[in-house]
Amino acid sequence: xxxxxxxxxxxxxxxxxxxxxxxxxxxxxxxxxxxxxxxxxxxxxxxxxxxxxxxxxxxxxxxxxxxxxxxxxxxxxxxxxxxxxxxxxxxxxxxxxxxxxxxxxxxxxxxxxxxxxxxxxxxxxxxxxxxxxxxxxxxxxxxxxxxxxxxxxxxxxxxxxxxxxxxxxxxxxxxxxxxxxxxxxxxxxxxxxxxxxxxxxxxxxxxxxxxxxxxxxxxxxxxxxxxxxxxxxxxxxxxxxxxxxxxxxxxxxxxxxxxxxxxxxxxxxxxx
Amino acid sequence: xxxxxxxxxxxxxxxxxxxxxxxxxxxxxxxxxxxxxxxxxxxxxxxxxxxxxxxxxxxxxxxxxxxxxxxxxxxxxxxxxxxxxxxxxxxxxxxxxxxxxxxxxxxxxxxxxxxxxxxxxxxxxxxxxxxxxxxxxxxxxxxxxxxxxxxxxxxxxxxxxxxxxxxxxxxxxxxxxxxxxxxxxxxxxxxxxxxxxxxxxxxxxxxxxxxxxxxxxxxxxxxxxxxxxxxxxxxxxxxxxxxxxxxxxxxxxxxxxxxxxxxxxxxxxxxxxxxxxxxxxxxxxxxxxxxxxxxxxxxxxxxxxxxxxxxxxxxxxxxxxxxxxxxxxxxxxxxxxxxxxxxxxxxxxxxxxxxxxxxxxxxxxxxxxxxxxxxxxxxxxxxxxxxxxxxxxxxxxxxxxxxxxxxxxxxxxxxxxxxxxxxxxxxxxxxxxxxxxxxxxxxxxxxxxxxxxxxxxxxxxxxxxxxxxxxxxxxxxxxxxxxxxxxxxxxxxxxxxxxxxxxxxxxxxxxxxxxxxxxxxxxxxxxxxxxxxxxxxxxxxxxxxxxxxxxxxxxxxxxxxxxxxxxxxxxxxxxxxxxxxxxxxxxxxxxxxxxxxxxxxxxxxxxxxxxxxxxxxxxxxxxxxxxxxxxxxxxxxxxxxxxxxxxxxxxxxx
Numbered sequence: 001x002x003x004x005x006x007x008x009x010x011x012x013x014x015x016x017x018x019x020x021x022x023x024x025x026x027x028x029x030x031x032x033x034x035x036x037x038x039x040x041x042x043x044x045x046x047x048x049x050x051x052x053x054x055x056x057x058x059x060x061x062x063x064x065x066x067x068x069x070x071x072x073x074x075x076x077x078x079x080x081x082x083x084x085x086x087x088x089x090x091x092x093x094x095x096x097x098x099x100x101x102x103x104x105x106x107x108x109x110x111x112x113x114x115x116x117x118x119x120x121x122x123x124x125x126x127x128x129x130x131x132x133x134x135x136x137x138x139x140x141x142x143x144x145x146x147x148x149x150x151x152x153x154x155x156x157x158x159x160x161x162x163x164x165x166x167x168x169x170x171x172x173x174x175x176x177x178x179x180x181x182x183x184x185x186x187x188x189x190x191x192x193x194x195x196x197x198x199x200x201x202x203x204x205x206x207x208x209x210x211x212x213x214x215x216x217x218x219x220x221x222x223x224x225x226x227x228x229x230x231x232x233x234x235x236x237x238x239x240x241x242x243x244x245x246x247x248x249x250x251x252x253x254x255x256x257x258x259x260x261x262x263x264x265x266x267x268x269x270x271x272x
Numbered sequence: 273x274x275x276x277x278x279x280x281x282x283x284x285x286x287x288x289x290x291x292x293x294x295x296x297x298x299x300x301x302x303x304x305x306x307x308x309x310x311x312x313x314x315x316x317x318x319x320x321x322x323x324x325x326x327x328x329x330x331x332x333x334x335x336x337x338x339x340x341x342x343x344x345x346x347x348x349x350x351x352x353x354x355x356x357x358x359x360x361x362x363x364x365x366x367x368x369x370x371x372x373x374x375x376x377x378x379x380x381x382x383x384x385x386x387x388x389x390x391x392x393x394x395x396x397x398x399x400x401x402x403x404x405x406x407x408x409x410x411x412x413x414x415x416x417x418x419x420x421x422x423x424x425x426x427x428x429x430x431x432x433x434x435x436x437x438x439x440x441x442x443x444x445x446x447x448x449x450x451x452x453x454x455x456x457x458x459x460x461x462x463x464x465x466x467x468x469x470x471x472x473x474x475x476x477x478x479x480x481x482x483x484x485x486x487x488x489x490x491x492x493x494x495x496x497x498x499x500x501x502x503x504x505x506x507x508x509x510x511x512x513x514x515x516x517x518x519x520x521x522x523x524x525x526x527x528x529x530x531x532x533x534x535x536x537x538x539x540x541x542x543x544x545x546x547x548x549x550x551x552x553x554x555x556x557x558x559x560x561x562x563x564x565x566x567x568x569x570x571x572x573x574x575x576x577x578x579x580x581x582x583x584x585x586x587x588x589x590x591x592x593x594x595x596x597x598x599x600x601x602x603x604x605x606x607x608x609x610x611x612x613x614x615x616x617x618x619x620x621x622x623x624x625x626x627x628x629x630x631x632x633x634x635x636x637x638x639x640x641x642x643x644x645x646x647x648x649x650x651x652x653x654x655x656x657x658x659x660x661x662x663x664x665x666x667x668x669x670x671x672x673x674x675x676x677x678x679x680x681x682x683x684x685x686x687x688x689x690x691x692x693x694x695x696x697x698x699x700x701x702x703x704x705x706x707x708x709x710x711x712x713x714x715x716x717x718x719x720x721x722x723x724x725x726x727x728x729x730x731x732x733x734x735x736x737x738x739x740x741x742x743x744x745x746x747x748x749x750x751x752x753x754x755x756x757x758x759x760x761x762x763x764x765x766x767x768x769x770x771x772x773x774x775x776x777x778x779x780x781x782x783x784x785x786x787x788x789x790x791x792x793x794x795x796x797x798x799x800x801x802x803x804x805x806x807x808x809x810x811x812x813x814x815x816x817x818x819x820x821x822x823x824x825x826x827x828x829x830x831x832x833x834x835x836x837x838x839x840x841x842x843x844x845x846x847x848x849x850x851x852x853x854x855x856x857x858x859x860x861x862x863x864x865x866x867x868x869x870x871x872x873x874x875x876x877x878x879x880x881x882x883x884x885x886x887x888x889x890x891x892x893x894x895x896x897x898x899x900x901x902x903x904x905x906x907x908x909x910x911x912x913x914x915x916x917x918x919x920x921x922x923x924x925x926x
Contacts, residue, residue: 146308150307150308151307153307154306154307157532159308159532159535160531160534160538162308209419213419216422
C-alpha cells in the first residue's frame with residue numbers, strides 16, 4: 001500500500017496523513033482462548049481512531065497489541081513503515097507511543113507535577129552522577145522539561161492542583177492528570193483506554209474537548225477505546241468495531257452506525 | 273510628589289501611560305503567572321505591547337468613537353487592550369466573562385460594539401451563538417487560541433497576530449495624532465451596571481471622571497508606585513477598572529494577574545499585595561476556610577488559636593486605630609502576632625496589606641473585626657458605578673464596622689427628607705448610554721445623583737451609615753421598621769450560611785429563605801460521617817436544619833436587643849434546595865440578591881412559611897452554565913425558630 005498517496009482532508013479542514021501504524025492479520029491467543037481473530041486495520045497520521053465494541057470484545061487486548069505489550073501469535077505490526085519487532089515497554093515509549101489506563105495508573109503519593117514529570121523520563125539524559133551533582137547539565141535538563149510540562153498543565157487547565165498529591169484528587173481530575181502525563185512525553189501516537197469511563201456528563205464533555213484540542217493543537221494521532229457510543233461517534237474520524245474478537249465494522253462513524261452487524265452486536269442478537 | 277509634577281497635561285489614560293514610561297520605565301507594571309512562573313512587564317514594555325496592539329487595531333479598521341467589547345478573565349493582554357483601544361480614540365466596553373450568551377448579546381447590541389477582544393474559546397463560542405443578531409459586530413480578536421484552530425477565521429484574528437501586523441506596518445504618526453487628540457471630557461470607558469432591577473445600563477465615564485477620582489483617592493490612601501495589587505475581580509466591574517487601571521496608572525504601581533480563577537488563593541499568597549480590595553463574600557470565604565482548617569487542627573493549635581483570637585478581638589482593632597493600649601496587652605498581642613496572627617495572615621496572603629477595602633455589600637461586624645483584629649488595615653468604602661466607585665470611605669484610624677466613612681475627597685453628600693443619600697463629585701458619570709430618561713431620573717440638572725440607598729450621617733462620628741436599599745426598607749404590619757439586609761447580614765456571618773433572604777414587609781412577622789454554605793456544611797458532614805449525594809439532600813438533612821435553627825435563634829437574640837429593629841426577628845425559615853445563582857437571575861453578577869425575583873420565584877415557599885405548613889413540595893427551574901434549562905423537585909421542611917421577647921421595658925411604657 002502506498003501510504004502517502006491517499007492522505008485526505010476532513011470536513012473540518014484537518015489533513016489526515018499516511019498510515020502511521022498498520023496492523024495486519026493479527027491473531028492473539030491466551031492458551032485456548034482467541035482474544036483477537038485475524039484482524040487488520042490501520043491508523044493514519046493525525047486522525048482520531050476509535051476501537052469500540054461490547055464488553056469482552058477484545059478492545060483492551062487490541063490496545064495492548066498496539067502498545068507492544070502483547071505480542072500476537074500471528075500477524076505483523078508496522079509502525080512508520082517498518083515491521084515492529086518484539087519490544088520492551090520503554091522501547092515502545094521511545095518510539096513515541098504513550099498511553100493512559102482504564103483504571104488509572106498514577107503514583108498516588110506524588111504530586112500532580114511530579115507525576116507529569118515522569119512522562120518526560122525519556123528526555124532526561126543526565127546520568128545518576130550528573131543528577132547528584134545537579135548544577136550544569138542536570139539542572140538545565142530539568143528546567144527544559146519542567147517548561148514543557150508547564151505547557152501541558154496550562155493546556156489541560158490544571159494549574160490549581162499542580163502541587164496536590166494525586167491521591168487526594170477526585171476521579172475525573174486523575175483521568176486528566178493521566179492524560180497530562182501521556183502528553184508530556186510528546187507522543188506521536190497517543191493511546192487512551194476508556195478515557196471517559198466513570199465520568200459524569202460534564203467531565204465527559206471536558207475530556208472530549210481536551211482530546212479534540214490535543215489532536216488539533218499538536219497534531220497528535222490518537223487511538224482510543226471507549227464504550228460510550230455517543231462520545232465516540234462525535235470524536236472520531238474512523239471507528240473499528242469489534243465483537244467476540246472479530247472485526248465486524250470499520251469506517252467513518254456514519255458508515256459504522258448504519259452497519260447491520262454493528263447494530264446487532266450492540267442490541268445483543270444471539271450468535272450462532 | 274513626583275507623580276503630580278506631570279499632572280497638568282494629562283487628559284487621558286494613554287497620557288498617564290506615557291508619563292509612567294518616563295517616570296517608572298524600568299519598574300514592573302504587569303505580572304502574570306503563566307507556566308508556573310510569574311512573568312513580568314515593565315511600564316516601557318507594556319507601553320510597547322499596547323502600541324503594537326493599537327497599531328494593529330487601526331489596521332483592522334477600528335475608528336475613533338467605535339465601541340470595542342472586552343471579555344475575559346484578568347490578564348495583562350486584556351488590560352493592554354483597554355488602553356490600546358483608548359489610544360485609537362475608540363471606547364473600551366468590558367463585559368462580564370461569566371455572563372450568559374444573551375446577556376453578552378444585549379450589551380454588544382446596546383453598545384453597538386464593532387469589535388470584540390476576548391480571552392478564549394469560551395467567549396468566542398458565546399459570541400458565535402448570537403452573532404447572527406449582531407450585524408454591527410465586524411471582527412473578533414482572541415487571546416488564547418486553544419481549540420480555535422478549526423474555526424472560520426474570516427472575521428477572527430489572534431491578538432498576537434494583530435500586534436505583529438501593527439508592529440510590521442502600523443501607522444505610528446496616525447496613532448500618535450489620535451492619542452494626542454483625546455480630551456479630558458472624552459469617554460474613557462463604558463461599564464454595564466449589573467442592576468438589581470431591570471436591564472443593565474451602560475454607564476459612560478469620561479477621562480475626567482476616572483483620572484480625577486483616581487488622583488483624589490490615591491492621595492487619600494497615599495498610594496505610591498511601590499504598591500502591589502492582585503487583579504482578580506471581574507474586569508467589567510467599575511472597581512477593577514479604577515483599582516487596576518485608574519489607581520495603577522495614576523500611582524504607577526504593578527498589577528498582578530492570577531494564573532487561573534482556581535489559583536487565586538495561592539497567587540495571593542505569593543504576591544502578598546499591599547493594596548487589596550475584596551467584596552465581603554471573599555473575606556467570608558477566607559474566614560470559612562480558616563475556621564474549617566481550625567476544626568481539623570490539633571487540640572493544642574485550636575486552644576492557641578482561640579486564646580489569642582480572643583486577645584486580638586479585644587485590643588487588635590484599637591492598636592490598629594492608634595488608641596492607647598496597656599503595655600501588658602500589647603505584649604500579649606505581640607506574642608499572639610508571632611504565634612498566630614502572623615502565620616495566619618501569611619497563609620491568607622495578607623501579610624503586607626497596607627490598605628485593604630471592602631464594599632459592594634454591607635459587611636458583618638464580626639467578620640470585619642476578625643480581619644481588623646489580626647492587624648489588617650481593612651476599611652470600608654461606599655460607592656457605585658455612577659460615581660466612578662467612590663462616594664465615601666474610611667480614613668485610617670477612624671474605622672468602624674457600622675459606618676462607611678466620610679465623603680471621599682471632592683465628593684459632596686446630602687440626605688433627602690425621605691432618607692435617601694445623594695452625592696455630587698468629579699467622578700459623577702456622564703450619562704447612561706442611549707438612555708436619556710434614566711440619566712435624567714438618576715442625575716438632576718445640578719449634578720446630584722440619587723443612590724437609591726437609605727442612610728444617615730452618624731452624629732457622633734460624622735460618618736455615613738447606610739441602612740438598606742431605600743426600596744427594601746419598609747414597615748411591617750404593626751408599623752415597626754423592616755430592614756431585611758440588617759438581619760440577613762447577621763445570618764450570613766455564620767460560616768454555614770451562604771445567603772439569606774428575609775421577608776416581612778407589610779406582614780405581621782418575618783420569615784426567611786436560607787442557603788447553606790456547602791463548603792462549611794460539607795466539611796461538617798464529613799467529620800460527622802454523614803453521607804449525602806447532592807446539595808439538595810444535605811440541605812434538608814434534619815441535623816443541618818437543627819444547626820441552622822440554632823444560628824437563626826442566635827440572630828433573633830441579638831436582633832431583639834436593637835430597639836428599632838426588634839420586629840425583624842425570624843419566626844420561621846426554610847433551607848433552600850438550590851444555591852441562589854446569577855445564571856437563574858436570582859442574583860446579580862456581583863452576587864447581590866434580587867429580592868423581588870426571589871419573592872416571585874419561591875412564592876409557594878413564602879406562602880407555606882406564613883400559612884404554617886410543616887413542609888411544601890416545590891419544582892424549581894434551573895439554568896445550567898451552558899444555558900440549558902432543567903427542573904429540580906424537592907420537598908422542603910419549614911422550621912420554627914424561637915423568638916426572643918421584644919424589649920419588655922418599652923412594652924410596659926406604652
